Structure formats: C-alpha cells, structure tokens
Amino acid sequence: MNKARFLLLASLLVSSVLTAGSLPFYAEWQSLNSMYYDSIQSGKELSWDELYRAEFGFKNLRYNRMNLYLALATEQFFDESHIKLKTLILDADFSPSWILSAGSREHGYGTDFAMDNLPVLMRGYDSYNYQMMRLNSLGIRYNLDSDSHIKLDLGGNTHNQPCGMISYNRQSHSWNLALSEEIRTMDSHWRTPVSLTSFSGALASPNLAFKASGALAILPGWDSTKAHHELYLQAETSAKVAENTLLDLGAAYTKHEYAPFESSRYQLRLQRPVSEKIELIPLCQLSTMDSEELWQYRLLGTIKPLPHSQIGLYYDYSHFTNSKGRHSIGMSLSFGLDLSDADIGM
Amino acid sequence: MQEFVFRGTNFVNSGAVGNHGFMTWDQIREMELEHAWETGGHTLHHEQLNQLDLDEAEQNLNQDFSNLIQQGLNPRSFALPRGQCPSQVYPIILNLYQNIRGSSDFAMHSPIDRKALGYLAYQSGWSAEPVKHRILRGIMNNEAIIIIGFHRFDAENEGYQDSCPSSVFRQILSFLWQYNLRVLPLHEAVEATMLY
Numbered sequence: 443m444n445k446a447r448f449l450l451l452a453s454l455l456v457s458s459v460l461t462a463g464s465l466p467f468y469a470e471w472q473s474l475n476s477m478y479y480d481s482i483q484s485g486k487e488l489s490w491d492e493l494y495r496a497e498f499g500f501k502n503l504r505y506n507r508m509n510l511y512l513a514l515a516t517e518q519f520f521d522e523s524h525i526k527l528k529t530l531i532l533d534a535d536f537s538p539s540w541i542l543s544a545g546s547r548e549h550g551y552g553t554d555f556a557m558d559n560l561p562v563l564m565r566g567y568d569s570y571n572y573q574m575m576r577l578n579s580l581g582i583r584y585n586l587d588s589d590s591h592i593k594l595d596l597g598g599n600t601h602n603q604p605c606g607m608i609s610y611n612r613q614s615h616s617w618n619l620a621l622s623e624e625i626r627t628m629d630s631h632w633r634t635p636v637s638l639t640s641f642s643g644a645l646a647s648p649n650l651a652f653k654a655s656g657a658l659a660i661l662p663g664w665d666s667t668k669a670h671h672e673l674y675l676q677a678e679t680s681a682k683v684a685e686n687t688l689l690d691l692g693a694a695y696t697k698h699e700y701a702p703f704e705s706s707r708y709q710l711r712l713q714r715p716v717s718e719k720i721e722l723i724p725l726c727q728l729s730t731m732d733s734e735e736l737w738q739y740r741l742l743g744t745i746k747p748l749p750h751s752q753i754g755l756y757y758d759y760s761h762f763t764n765s766k767g768r769h770s771i772g773m774s775l776s777f778g779l780d781l782s783d784a785d786i787g788m
Numbered sequence: 789m790q791e792f793v794f795r796g797t798n799f800v801n802s803g804a805v806g807n808h809g810f811m812t813w814d815q816i817r818e819m820e821l822e823h824a825w826e827t828g829g830h831t832l833h834h835e836q837l838n839q840l841d842l843d844e845a846e847q848n849l850n851q852d853f854s855n856l857i858q859q860g861l862n863p864r865s866f867a868l869p870r871g872q873c874p875s876q877v878y879p880i881i882l883n884l885y886q887n888i889r890g891s892s893d894f895a896m897h898s899p900i901d902r903k904a905l906g907y908l909a910y911q912s913g914w915s916a917e918p919v920k921h922r923i924l925r926g927i928m929n930n931e932a933i934i935i936i937g938f939h940r941f942d943a944e945n946e947g948y949q950d951s952c953p954s955s956v957f958r959q960i961l962s963f964l965w966q967y968n969l970r971v972l973p974l975h976e977a978v979e980a981t982m983l984y
Contacts (some may be wrong), residue, residue, distance in 0.1 A: 483918045485911040485949065491894045518901055566897030566930040699968040702927060729928050732967075736928060762921055 447623075457635040466782035469498040474563040476772030478517055482765060489592035493563040493773075494518055497528060501782035507532040511545075517567045541583040550574035551640050551657040552676045557692030557709045560723060561774030572657055572696065573630055573638060575603055580676040589614055603628045619643040631700060634664035661699075673697045678709075688713040702731040719746045735763045750778035792961050794952075794971035795825050799867040800890075803832030813859055820861050826973030828865035829853055829885060838872040845877045853884045864975040865889060878903065887978050889935065893922070894972035898932035898981050906979070907935035910952045912944045916959035923969070932981040935974065 474493045480486070499513035512528040531545035550570025558565050568574055580596025586592065590612035598604035609622035620642045629636035641654040654677035663669035678692035692709040711725030724744040728735060738760040745753045754774035761767030789796060798816060806812045819825040831837070832852050837845050856863045864886045871891030873881070881888055887902045893905040908922050919936055926934040939950040941957060964971055972980065 480918070480921075482921060483908075483911070484913065486893070486909075489893050493895075493897065517899055518897075519899070524899070566895070566932075568897075568930055701969065704863070705928070731924060731928060734924055736925070762924070765917065765921065768925075 454689060462633075466501045466503055467498070467781040468501055468778065468782050469496075470776070471496050472562045472774070472776045473538065474561060474772060474774045476770055478768050480768040480769040482768075493566070494520065495563060495567060496520075499529070501780075502756040503574060507535040509535075539585045541585070543581040543583065544579070546576065546578045548574060549577035551638070551642075551674055552655045552694075553653075555653065555676055555692065555694075556680075556690065557676055557678050557694070557707070557711075557727075560711070560725065560740075561744075561756055561772065562705055562752075563774065564778045571655075571694065573625075573636075573659065573675060573752045575599060575601075575605075575630055577605070598627075601628070603630070617645045627650075629659065631698075634661060634667040636661050651680040653678055668699070670699045672699065680713075686715055705729070705731045720744070721746075737761055748777075750776075750780050752776045789961060789971070790823065792965050792971075794870050794961065795823065795973050795976075796971065797826040797828050797865055797974040799828040799830040799865075800856075801830050801832060801834050802852045802971075804834075805855075817859055818863065824973070826865060826975050827856055827861045827863055828867055828887075828889075828974065829856060829863050830867045831869050834869045836869050836872045837877050838874050842874075842876060844881050845874075849880055849884060865973075865978075867891075887974055889974065892945065895926065895931050896933050896935075897930060897931055900932055900981050901976065902978050905933075905935060905974070907937045909937045909939065909950060912951045914952075914956070916956050916963065919960050920963050923964070923967075927967075933977050935977075 459526070472495045474592065476491045478487070478489050478491075495515065495517045497513055497515040499511075501511055503510040503512070509532070511529055511531040512526075514525050515527050515528040518524075527546060529545070529547045531543055531547060533541050533543045535541050548569050550743050552571035553569050555571075558571070572741045576599040577597050578599055579595045581593055581595040583593040583777075585593050587690070590610070593609050593611070595603075595607045595609070603626055605624055605626040607622055607624035611620045611622060612618065620636075620640075623639070624638040626633065626636050626638065637660045638657050639660075640655070640657040644653040645651065654675075656675040657673075659672040659674075661667060662672055663674070674696045676692075676694040678690060680688050680785045681689045683689045690709070690711045692711075693707065695704075695706045696705050707727060708731045709725060709727040711723055713721060713723050721744045723744065725738075725740050725742065727738040727740070729738070730736075738758060740756055740758040742754055744758040747753065752775070752777075754772075756770075756772050758770040758772070759767055760770070798811070798819060800816060801909040804810050805816065813819050816827055820827045829849070829852050832855075835848055838849060853863060864883075866881050866885040866887070867889045868891065873888075873890075875917050877887070882903060887905060889907055891909065893908040896906060908919065910919060915920065922936070923934055938952050938957065940948050941952055942954055943951040944953065970977070970980070
C-alpha cells in the first residue's frame, strides 16, 4: 500500500473511531474459511477456501437538510490498497415532499435473502443475484404520503451502461412493496439495450415472514443479439412451526439465453435455538442447472456472543445425481459494531 | 481446442524448450503469434523457488522472462512450480508478471487476487467428470474464474500422475462448448473479471 493511501485509510479509521461515540458509525468483519474433500477428485489434496470482507462507514448521518450514507469496503485484499467506495449517497430535502439524491452504489435485483447467506459469504461477494452493476446517479424522489414515494434515477457507469429508472415504494410497519422500470443502454451480459421490470416485497407477522423479488428483462433484437427475454424470481418464507422453531423455505429461478439457460435453487431449513446464544440450522438444498442437479445437506451451528456478531460452524455433504460426493467443513465469522440504530442527528 | 475456438495459456520452462517431449520455440511462437494463445513463465527448468536462494531465484526468473521476450512473446502470467514461493520472491515475480498462479484449487470470487490464483490440475486416471463437476460447482457458486490445468496428454502409460487422455480432454471441451463458456488465456480471463 502506498503511503498516501495508507495515511488516508488510517485517518479515516482514526477519525471514525474517535468520533464513533457521537456518529452513526458502523463496521463489519465477515469471513468464511472452509475445507473440502471431494471423493471424485482422487489423488488431489484437500482444498481450502478463504473469503474475507470488511466494511465500515456511516448510516444516515444528518446535517440540516442533508443526509449521508457512506460505506467503504474491502474484499479479499488486506496486504495492498484495495478499498472501494461501496456506497456514497447524499440526500437533500427540499421540502417535505421532494428529495434530491446523488451518489454511487451497487445496483441490481435480488438481495439480502437468508438462503444466500447461510453461512455468511457462502455465495461470494455479490450483493445482488441478477443484473448487478455500479450505478452512479442523480435521483429525485417525491413522497406521495408518509408511507409511499416515487423516484426517478438517471445515471450510469464507466462501462457504458447509462440507465434511467423509475420506481414506486410503499411500506408499512409489517410489509413493503417496490416496483420499478429500468432502461439500460447495455445489459450486463449482452452489451445491448435492455428493459428491466421488477418487483420486490416483504411481509412480516409474528408467525410468518415472506420476502420475494423478481425481474423481467426484455432485450430487443440488436446487432447480433436476438430479441429475447430473461427472468429472475426468488422468494423465501419463514414460519413459526413450534415454540422457538422456524421452518424456512426458499426458491430462486433464473432463465437466460446463455448457459446456464435455466438455473434454480430450492432450500428447506429449520432454525432452532438450543440455548440463549446457540442455534442449530439443518438445511437441504437442491440446485439445478439445465440438466444437472446438485444436492446439498448442511448442518450449521451458530453462536451469537454479542449483538451484531456471530460465529458459525458447519458440515456440508453435497453430490451431483449418481455421483460421489464432497465433504466440507467450515467456519464463518460475522462481527459488527453498529451505532446507527439511533439515527443520530446533528 | 482450436476446433472449439478455445484458447489458453502455455506455461513453459524456457530452458527446456525443444527437449524431447517438450514444445519447440516455433510451436510456442505459432500458438501465441498466430493463434492468440498466451505464453506464461514457469522458471527455466521447473525449479522450485523455495529451494533456491534469493539471488538464484531472481537470476532464474529474469533469465526465464528474458528468454520469452527474446522470442517475441508477451508473457504476463507466471505459474509457480509446485505452487511453492517464498514471500520475498513474490516482488521479483510481480516486477515481471501481472498474474501469479499457484497450484491449489480454491474458489475465486470477484474481486480476484491476481497474484494468488488457484487452479485444478487434471490427474491421471480421472474421467471428465471431476473437471465437469468442478466447473458446475463453480458456476453454481458464483465464482468469477475457474482455471483448469493440463500437464501432458496421452502419457499415462509412462507413469505420469498428470496425463490426460485425448478422449477425456475432448469430452471436457465438448462440455465447455455445450455450456457456451468462455475459455480464454489466463491474462484475458483475469482482465474480464475486472470489467464489472
């Protein structure tokens, strides 16, 4: 790491820590270390996978009519400079109804599903499951009432992906719904224009939680790209089936015009605490990719020694249909400090 | 691979080029200059870098790189012999190459660390299945890049542990073709993961 970058990072960290007591500072550390033996790969040594991720920043830092969300992150690289601006959003309230925002963030469809994150980082560093891109944008939001708003975003990125998006969001204390229509001049795969129509929503009650997300991509005929459509759908539900026991079901489906043409995942899991801080999560997952099927059986134990912190240990056995299997063991960590809950104003 | 319009990287021991059973400079040049393959460094004679002192390692690496350059090649990737490399040798390699491939197989998610790339080496006696399943798991697991290595072809009767029959290799290539996967020289593949 060169000196200038090191000093910048050090000053950010020091100033963040010094002022953390009065600012909505947060920091997260996540890791996944796993080892596997694949009985089909005879003669090969054990394989060891490591994933690391660190993120810190400020959530909802208000000053007069301005609001800042800042997230800096580094993934995998800790012995060289590789801090990226994950999110920087500046909001300005012009009136109770109009909010102007500008900044940079990751954008895509399908995020924060529990089935993707057991244990943390299981599916790598991708925040979104479909059409993820970097969106640098200017947005204007109009609050229809206290629970709903519409927003127009215009922006793009340096990979020649300008886009415009209009979205509608509504939320109450127990549910939320978001609808959007986006036009990109370049799809992330096909490099030709695409229209993306999406929905996402969640519902929570004392005994049942439901979350779903979907996107329909319509690609017109353009150069060598034939006119076609793609589909992404994902949903999961969590039901309280007994005292302290949750039964969770998850499903994800993606249809492309490139391989894998159709892929899906179905996950069934139980979550049951065995003590105040220890929980057991057995799960079974079927992943399909065109004609291939991968079955996975995993027993995950989690320990939550502190708020925002979790240690996970798991054993996983997986196999393709009519094939020898892979045995994996792993340990995940998710440690965090979050002072943002109070939404501290200045 | 040419039949499937696939390209790859040749990691060559430049001191052994032209020896019995090894490629010649003409063949290596043809693959890079006419068929857009990549030629990568791999030391002069497959010396393990942890068994050389620092001066020997530096001399070996510089000479190996120079041999490739003198042939009009453009080496940008280096494969560590047996995956071994003392930490003080890494800066020497990184002064010459942009990508370093080790010899362990692990998942590589974007952003990938181009100085610590893993790969799966084909082992004698395998069918196509272990390689196909490794690739399928990688796709299902959102991995950004999967590197598969082949050391020899049709030499399993000579006692080598890493020889692949041509028939199995063809099955693997057909599988890659069926899935329309991009098969690229290492340097291009690493660059492609950094596009988004």
